[in-house]
Amino acid sequence: MPAERQAVNYRVKNLILAHIGVSFATLAAAAVLGAWQMTVRTGVNPPFATPETYFASVSAHGTIMGYVMPTLFTMGFGYFVAVTALDQPLPSMRLAWAGFWLAAVGIVAAIIPIVMGKATVLYTFYPPLTGSVFYYLGVLLVVVGSWFWVALMIWAMAHWKRNNPGRPVPLAMFGTVANAFLWLWTTGGVAVEIIFQLIPASLGWTQMIDVGLARTLFAWTLHPIVYFWLLPAYIAFYTIAPQAAGARLYSDLMGRLSFILLLLFSLPVGMHHLFMDPEHGTGFKFLQAMLTALVVLPTFLTVFTISASMEIAGRLRGGKGLFGWIAALPWDRPMVLATCLSFVLLGFGGFGGVVNMAYAMNAMIHNTSWVTAHFHLIFGGAVVIMYFAITYWIWPILLEREAADVRPLRLQLWLWFIGIVIMTFPWHVLGLLGQPRRIATFDYANPVIAQWQPWVFVSMFGGYLMLVSALLFVWNIATLYRARPVGDNRMHYAVAVYPPARVPNALNGFALWNWLLLFLMVVAYGYPLGQFFLMDVYPGLVHRVDIGS
Amino acid sequence: MSEETIRRSELMWGAIAAFGVGIMAAVIVVSSFAMAIHPPSNVETIDPTTLNTNSEFAESNLGTRVNPDGSVTVRIVATQFEFLPRCIPVPKDRQVTFRVTSPDVIHGFLIAGSNANTMVVPGYVAQLRTVFSSAGDHLMPCHEFCGLGHSEMWALVKVLDGAEWKPDASGKASCELPR
Known part of the structure; x- marks a missing residue:
């Protein structure tokens, strides 16, 4: 099978390094902001702590971690998969670099107004609060840049299928293209909101804004965006982790099925973010709650398939008995360690998420620290730890160098894991106690709030561990440039125990699934969006934070 | 381990996972319909x-x-x-x-x-x-x-x-x- 061992050539090295490099540079900056924000919340009053700086910092942290870091990482990893798994050059290097530079300009355009205090609207930018137009244009440019990537991924797969009729698309690329389609659908909501509502408002062209419509369009994006962040981790679970453990993938078909289910069920579910909103009735909230339950399925399937693959690896290495194979796994390899840590975080985070999506229980924790805990565990924890592990896997291939010592790599992964647990477990408790998220300072003179303070301190400690881990990660990558050259730049993807010779058309492409998704989206969002044009709604008065209103 | 064994184990797990999701959904259905627990959702507009x-x-x-x-x-x-x-x-x-x-x-x-x-x-x-x-x-x-x-x-x-x-x-x- 030549497709499993391919050299990274085709002149994409710098393209991939640029994307992932920018991604992690922004992550390091946002990690500093995160640790500082947590210090402010403890009440110790660190330097520069004012409401202006705190909420500007939250806006920057969210914008980077939500829109910049994962998008650039996913694009870079996607280009890597496209050339290595398909063993062909990218359809257009020019378009790929154009997408990168659009995103890069967008990042700068979005960050400058935040630093100037002109876009303190947080990364969710719910109107009527409206910031500088440059902030929205910047976010939009990042999205448009990523659409270039979407086009290139779809194009690359189509090109490969033409040249390889009847052969199954390699699983890593199948997952990547699933994510490209997912992202195209995902960004539809927020792009419409930015172009038709927020930019006209921030330019002063409109004084009134339909707040309910804006929230619904944003919810359309806000849930599946999480799955866009998640899919690179799943691609690594299926196509890299079994290889790293020294075994094979239990089932290729299950991977394809999971990617398709993730595409279908991550999208028509965003209204579970609006359970507590007065502009929607119970009917569609309930429908989307039910659809949200289904998105649990592909994760259950993945956990099974990857655990089974790992069991094969453990037994091949001499592990015996019901659990002996776990101890026999090569834990010294960062990818194996990260996969296991990621599963643990996925378990805890998933539990919190099921509470969030539960139609009735949501009232208990909506917009409390519980929610912040949930998405930091799932995204900051389970997903980003896999971004680290993927980078540890592919960066040496790109540089053709090998880290002499993987202990600092493992230490970094452990620090991140321990840090996120220490940070987010207290947030769950605080959320149940009623601590709201997105608040700079608390009145700790109040005896009720004073009881929260010890938990806030504990979580801050976890945040600093994560900051140390983020900096150690940057150090680990930097030292790789002086590591020993190995002259080997082949990428090895995991092979299935029984690699499929052929797969049904439905499991080798996305035409059918995009039609089905269109149907689901019309059912799930047709009325909830249409109602704003059918009933008499009163728009809200735009509140410009950049000029004062 | 034959291909058939793998397929059967996957089907079994798929059934277990679907059962788990079914229970979750059933809890939500019962609490919302039978116990009438709903999130605040009166769509009432005001200027x-x-x-x-x-x-x-x-x-x-x-x-x-x-x-x-x-x-x-x-x-x-x-x-x-x-x-x-x-x-x-x-x-x-x-x-x-x-x-x-x-x-x-x-x-x-x-x-x-x-x-x-x-x-x-x-x-x-x-x-x-x-x-x-x-x-x-x-x-x-x-x-x-x-x-x-x-x-x-x-x-x-x-x-x-x-x-x-x-x-x-x-x-x-x-x-x-x-x-």
Whole structure:
């Protein structure tokens, strides 16, 4: 099978390094902001702590971690998969670099107004609060840049299928293209909101804004965006982790099925973010709650398939008995360690998420620290730890160098894991106690709030561990440039125990699934969006934070 | 391990996973339909720009009021950066209906230590009903970022039992914040 061992050539090295490099540079900056924000919340009053700086910092942290870091990482990893798994050059290097530079300009355009205090609207930018137009244009440019990537991924797969009729698309690329389609659908909501509502408002062209419509369009994006962040981790679970453990993938078909289910069920579910909103009735909230339950399925399937693959690896290495194979796994390899840590975080985070999506229980924790805990565990924890592990896997291939010592790599992964647990477990408790998220300072003179303070301190400690881990990660990558050259730049993807010779058309492409998704989206969002044009709604008065209103 | 064994194990696991999801869905169906637990979802519009002249949310009509039929309604305006009123007395063990709206931006409404929670979106009246089963004070923070003064936006809900619950002759009840 030549497709499993391919050299990274085709002149994409710098393209991939640029994307992932920018991604992690922004992550390091946002990690500093995160640790500082947590210090402010403890009440110790660190330097520069004012409401202006705190909420500007939250806006920057969210914008980077939500829109910049994962998008650039996913694009870079996607280009890597496209050339290595398909063993062909990218359809257009020019378009790929154009997408990168659009995103890069967008990042700068979005960050400058935040630093100037002109876009303190947080990364969710719910109107009527409206910031500088440059902030929205910047976010939009990042999205448009990523659409270039979407086009290139779809194009690359189509090109490969033409040249390889009847052969199954390699699983890593199948997952990547699933994510490209997912992202195209995902960004539809927020792009419409930015172009038709927020930019006209921030330019002063409109004084009134339909707040309910804006929230619904944003919810359309806000849930599946999480799955866009998640899919690179799943691609690594299926196509890299079994290889790293020294075994094979239990089932290729299950991977394809999971990617398709993730595409279908991550999208028509965003209204579970609006359970507590007065502009929607119970009917569609309930429908989307039910659809949200289904998105649990592909994760259950993945956990099974990857655990089974790992069991094969453990037994091949001499592990015996019901659990002996776990101890026999090569834990010294960062990818194996990260996969296991990621599963643990996925378990805890998933539990919190099921509470969030539960139609009735949501009232208990909506917009409390519980929610912040949930998405930091799932995204900051389970997903980003896999971004680290993927980078540890592919960066040496790109540089053709090998880290002499993987202990600092493992230490970094452990620090991140321990840090996120220490940070987010207290947030769950605080959320149940009623601590709201997105608040700079608390009145700790109040005896009720004073009881929260010890938990806030504990979580801050976890945040600093994560900051140390983020900096150690940057150090680990930097030292790789002086590591020993190995002259080997082949990428090895995991092979299935029984690699499929052929797969049904439905499991080798996305035409059918995009039609089905269109149907689901019309059912799930047709009325909830249409109602704003059918009933008499009163728009809200735009509140410009950049000029004062 | 044959291909058939793998396929069978996957089908079995798929069934177990589907069963688990089915149970989750069943719990939600039963609690929402049989027990009528729903999130606050009355789609009721209101003009946010003329709230002060709106008879229901005029300043004199805000706060806690006992209705002629004995039920209790609390009307609140959430505005940058305070709740009106800031102290809210409610009776213990009686159904209380909260009606909240905003004249400016989005705010959040949460009574800590209870399941009273809703977004406050300008243009809509958020309404929710709850019963407080024990007397005591609850913090009521704004839980959505509403501007630079957001962190200071807190109110207090005082749950009063029989002797302390004293609405005036017109049915209005009010309280003062400590300090």
